[in-house]
Amino acid sequence: MARREENTFDFLGLFTEEIGGKKNKSNGAIKFQKDKLFIEKRSRLNGKLKDSYEISYDELDSESIDRPAINRVEIKLKDKTISLKTLDHEMLDNFEDKLLDIVEGPKLAxxxxxxxxxxxxxxxxxxxxxxxxxxxxxxxxxxxxxxxxxxxxxxxxxxxxxxxxxx
Structure with missing residues (x-):
């Protein structure tokens, strides 16, 4: 299990993983790190840490990031789709913008x-x-x-x- 480096996160909200058509919902917290996303899944009942893992930015591209609704961002990976949902639209906007900036790189060509x-x-x-x-x-x-x-x-x-x- 990966260790958390800081207590501040860039996304906090409902976290859904869909693997092979099966959805697993939990509370989620995501932190941008230098070369990866650090993800914590927590119990929706008591907030206890259930699992944590990392996703390398190399696994992502702009095509894998979608905004199907104002309150949701989806990240499509090879083996699963992660859906992030929150009523804090500003936090979600900032998260999506940062992720796209990281994945697409600077737009100063x-x-x-x-x-x-x-x-x-x-x-x-x-x-x-x-x-x-x-x-x-x-x-x-x-x-x-x-x-x-x-x-x-x-x-x-x-x-x-x-x-x-x-x-």
Missing amino acids: VEDSPVANAPYNAAEIKSDSKIGEIDIPDQIRKYHELYKEGIISEEEFENKKKELLDL
């Missing part, structure tokens, strides 16, 4: 943009604060949220902000 290889006036682009599809203030806000949630360090946030402002 400027070199793939048609603007990247074209001649341009840097002052015009900075004043518009957009390069191709990149909204620089929005990206800074997202990285600031990651910093506030402890996912990245202050130094990483400041470096990313400087990088975005220097585009």
Whole structure:
């Protein structure tokens, strides 16, 4: 059984595992870690720890993450589907956003943009604060949220902000 590293979790709510058509419901708690999700399943009656395990981010892609309802996120794995349900929509939104950011990686691939290889006036682009599809203030806000949630360090946030402002 995997050990919990911290007492704070990124998701708390109803946790359903579906394996071969059979559903197993429990309370669940999920924590983002460096290279994996740490999952605890707890009794719905008394809250006691029933099981815990980890899912490597390598097992996930954006196609495996779905939002079939406003109060539910589903993660489809090779051997099971995990459904996370809560009435705290903000927590679920944040959880889904972080998971997609981790799985999809940074969306700052400027070199793939048609603007990247074209001649341009840097002052015009900075004043518009957009390069191709990149909204620089929005990206800074997202990285600031990651910093506030402890996912990245202050130094990483400041470096990313400087990088975005220097585009």
